[in-house]
Amino acid sequence: MALVTRRHLILLAGGAALFSGLRYGHARLARPPKPDGPLSAAAKELLRKAWQGLDASRVLDTHVHVVGLGAGGTGCTVGERMQSPLSPSDYFKFTIYLEAAGITDTSRADAQYVERLEALVRAQTPHGRLLLFPFDRPYDEAGRPLDEATEFFTPNDYVAALAKKAPDCFVACASVHPYRADAVEALEKAVEAGAVAVKWLPNAMNIDPSSPRCDAFYDALVRLQVPLITHAGEEKAVHAEEAQRLGNPLHLRRPLGRGVTVVVAHCASLGSNPDLDAKEPRPWVDNFQLFRRLMEEPQWDGKLFGEVSALPQVNRLGTPLDTVLADEKLQARCVNGSDYPLPAINALMQTRAVVEAGYLTEDERAALNEIDRHDPLLFDFALKRTLKKGGRRLADSVFMVRPEVFPRLA
Secondary structure, eight states, X not given: OOOOOHHHHHHHHHHHHHHHHHHTTSOOSBOOSSOOSOOOHHHHHHHHHHHTTOOGGGBEEEEEEOOOXXXXXXXOEEOHHHHOTTSHHHHHHHHHHHHHTTOOOGGGHHHHHHHHHHHHHHHSSSOOEEEEEOBOOOBOTTSOBOGGGOSEEBOHHHHHHHHHHOTTTEEEOBOOOTTSTTHHHHHHXXXXXXXXXXXXXXXXXXXXXXXXXXXXXXXXHHHHTOOEEEEOSOOTTOOOHHHHGGGOGGGGHHHHHTTOOEEEEGGGOSOEEEOTTSOSSOOEEEHHHHHHHHHHSGGGTTTEEEEOTTTTSTTTOSHHXXXXXXXXXXXXXXXXXXXXXXXXXTTTOOHHHHHHTTSOOHHHHHHHHHHHHXXXXXXXXXXXXXXXXXXXXXXXXXXXXXXXXXXXXX
């Protein structure tokens, strides 16, 4: 039995109090799930401008998580640590995610999550589509599942079924760990069921993208014309320092070298890693700079792309977003994503900080905050369509399907 320390009790009590405050409106770490009235003329005008230049049928949010507790036989799981009061920080984070996703009844958590997500999309006029992420378990080097290390698991079949049920709202992604003995077979099955991409989070899934054990999987991605969307940089859900090394952007040269189309989530905009190109002792370099180095290597042109989800979050504001806004060539190789449900977490999405950093006016902030109270997903889209610096904004092409990235959607 785990020892419950005084620190655990204090954290748990604080987390419970804050969660109670969130649920009943006394605090706002996560946004309220229901709208508070019709949009004002100013907010409607901001949305009208946000949609200018876009073909809604081609608009794709390339980074949307699907999670669940297994309610209703979905096959989804969340790790015991996330749901246990004996791990207060993880438990508190879990409750924030529930609130952000609009889940009020854990016995219907899986259905509520998807119902809320679909309702948000359908309430938008016009609306694009969301690329839904499943999430595979971590595996060890011998291909054995690491059940105790699994923070959450969302099956490919479940996500494929959601996309088939609402094809005007959802597109299916797959998540397959390359160390699995049946990795190629699982990938083929997922693609046959409609998956148009594969999602990895190496730091949490125990994947070394530079390992030769991934080569057969990379070859299958190329054969099936499926891009790899992979997190790079620091991952806040990972506690082990050695696991953070798996997020080094330079590891992605191996899949690129085998012809895989690679999309780097968040443009690797958090943390630092050893410079694998330098001699020992290797200096540590900002992950975004390592990503930029890859983007500047000409052999990856047309194969390596960035994804801009989370760049306006308060913990990432600054150089990455400034660089993307200022560089038209870089934007020509970027796609948009929301990282939902993170846009519904106030602690991360602070529009005052975005104004203070020079990306928005106060009037734009007021309209965006109003949109946020109605729909955090639409808020994320409108924010990215509105923010600018030095007269530069994100190009229309960032928000629409790129055939060179998603040939199965072309």
